[in-house]
Amino acid sequence: MKTVQPSFPRVTTPVQRQQTLMVWAVALLGLLAFCSDAQGQRRVIVGYFQNWNNTSAPYVRLRDVDARYNVVDVSFATPVSASDMTMTFAPTQQPKAEFIADMRVLQGQGRKVLISVGGANGPVELNTTADKDKFVSTMKALISEYGFDGFDIDLEGHSVILNAGDSNFKSSTTPKIVNLIAAVRDITTYFRGLGKDFWLTAAPETQYVQGGYGSYGTAFGSYLPVLYGLRDLLTFVHVQCYNTGPQRALDGRMYGQGTPDFIVAMTDMLLRGFPVAGNPAEVFPALRPDQVAFGLPATGTGAAPAGGYVTPDDLTQALAYLVKGVSYGGAYVLAASYPNLRGVMTWSINWDRPQGNLFVANANNFFSALDSFNTPPAVGPAGPGRPQPKRPTRHHAHGQPH
Numbered sequence: 091m092k093t094v095q096p097s098f099p100r101v102t103t104p105v106q107r108q109q110t111l112m113v114w115a116v117a118l119l120g121l122l123a124f125c126s127d128a129q130g131q132r133r134v135i136v137g138y139f140q141n142w143n144n145t146s147a148p149y150v151r152l153r154d155v156d157a158r159y160n161v162v163d164v165s166f167a168t169p170v171s172a173s174d175m176t177m178t179f180a181p182t183q184q185p186k187a188e189f190i191a192d193m194r195v196l197q198g199q200g201r202k203v204l205i206s207v208g209g210a211n212g213p214v215e216l217n218t219t220a221d222k223d224k225f226v227s228t229m230k231a232l233i234s235e236y237g238f239d240g241f242d243i244d245l246e247g248h249s250v251i252l253n254a255g256d257s258n259f260k261s262s263t264t265p266k267i268v269n270l271i272a273a274v275r276d277i278t279t280y281f282r283g284l285g286k287d288f289w290l291t292a293a294p295e296t297q298y299v300q301g302g303y304g305s306y307g308t309a310f311g312s313y314l315p316v317l318y319g320l321r322d323l324l325t326f327v328h329v330q331c332y333n334t335g336p337q338r339a340l341d342g343r344m345y346g347q348g349t350p351d352f353i354v355a356m357t358d359m360l361l362r363g364f365p366v367a368g369n370p371a372e373v374f375p376a377l378r379p380d381q382v383a384f385g386l387p388a389t390g391t392g393a394a395p396a397g398g399y400v401t402p403d404d405l406t407q408a409l410a411y412l413v414k415g416v417s418y419g420g421a422y423v424l425a426a427s428y429p430n431l432r433g434v435m436t437w438s439i440n441w442d443r444p445q446g447n448l449f450v451a452n453a454n455n456f457f458s459a460l461d462s463f464n465t466p467p468a469v470g471p472a473g474p475g476r477p478q479p480k481r482p483t484r485h486h487a488h489g490q491p492h
Contacts, residue, residue: 133457134383134433135450136161136291136328138206140440142182146392147440149183152192152203155439156447158454161202162439163242163291167232168212175214175221177228179205179236190236197239202289205233206242213249216269226273230280240281240289240325243274243316250298250312257306259366259374262315271319278323289325292317293385293435296334299327300359302374304338306367314366314374321377328383328435331356332398339422340364347398350408355422357384357412362425379428385435388442388449402452409434409456433457 137159143149155162167179181189193203207229208214216222233241253264262268274290281288294313302311317327331353336344339355340362346352363376386405387394400408407418415427434453436442442449 134161135159135453136163136435137439138163138165138437140165140438150440150443151184153195156450158450159439162196163204163206165206166209166212167205167207169214175216175225177225177232179232193237202239204240204242204289204291205238206244208245208249210246213247214245215249215266216273217266222269222273226276229277243292246295251308252312259311259314259318267315271316274320275323290323291325292327293330295330296337296356299329300337300356302366303364311366324381326381326383326432328385329356330385332387332394333396341422348400350404350418351420351422353384353408354411357382358424361428379430380432383432383435388436388438389445393437393441402448405452406456
């Protein structure tokens with residue numbers, strides 16, 4: 091076989107040399123940003139920040155958020171209206187300049203501040219190319235204006251409902267799903283291309299993800315095309331393990347929320363992969379452990395009206411089993427532990443604060459005791475399972491007052 095040596099254009103002038111150096115610098119910045127994001131920076135304890143006041147969960151300035159929350163998701167950026175996908179956000183409880191200054195305090199401490207999109211009362215439907223383009227341009231402007239470290243997809247309700255006949259999660263035919271994937275890819279690659287360590291996260295409800303195991307269509311499994319289409323860019327996903335009905339797990343059993351078994355079983359599905367609608371030929375592939383976290387309500391009253399709260403001891407039991415393989419003797423049995431599980435999320439910082447930040451304190455105590463984390467291992471095999479379709483009750487989750 092003849093070896094052909096690659097040839098490169100000769101750099102002969104100062105201008106050419108400067109142009110070549112600029113190209114290499116941009117490429118290097120992009121590579122560094124990718125490597126930083128791919129490897130993961132650390133374990134995460136994510137807290138949603140409510141951009142409004144609630145008498146039971148009062149507003150708190152960003153600079154006063156408990157330091158053990160190392161990722162803060164600001165809630166929410168929303169469209170101008172149901173027919174105008176111009177995205178907007180403004181602090182409601184303090185001046186904009188003061189809010190941005192508070193953001194810089196957290197960022198100066200090495201914490202990430204993301205803008206969360208949607209929520210239960212902020213539907214985002216990118217039905218047309220014009221919708222997509224407006225969403226992309228205004229989100230880029232908003233993120234640049236405030237200096238957010240990334241964004242979180244928290245779309246619920248009609249935002250991610252599949253059209254009739256859309257049966258392939260690998261190639262969705264629902265326009266608003268196709269446009270959403272394209273829009274998020276555009277925004278994420280744009281900021282990473284600038285050399286920014288830009289994070290992309292998602293907070294789907296269980297019905298939209300694990301619900302696709304027993305049945306696929308409409309809301310059931312409707313986030314699977316989004317996660318699949320963004321899996322190469324996704325920093326991590328934290329499914330909301332609350333405000334939900336029972337779900338079928340890989341062992342074929344139904345598990346209800348508010349228990350360690352539910353947390354472990356639902357998390358294991360993302361880490362092993364699962365056949366969509368029970369079809370072994372259509373397997374949603376496993377995510378890396380550093381791409382997977384899970385979400386819980388901070389309190390048993392108010393934070394999740396439809397349930398899902400677990401005690402600090404139950405959370406510790408679930409984490410110990412998932413991360414260290416220490417069984418609590420539950421019904422669900424793991425095939426393997428996941429030492430590189432990314433972390434946990436809660437709704438919300440504001441609900442946690444009145445109870446003395448009990449959620450973040452408990453999670454921090456667990457993670458602080460671990461020696462090392464966030465070195466992505468090889469992706470494990472998908473779990474086969476034999477689901478029997480059963481449609482769980484659905485509830486809205488991340489809401490805000492009208």
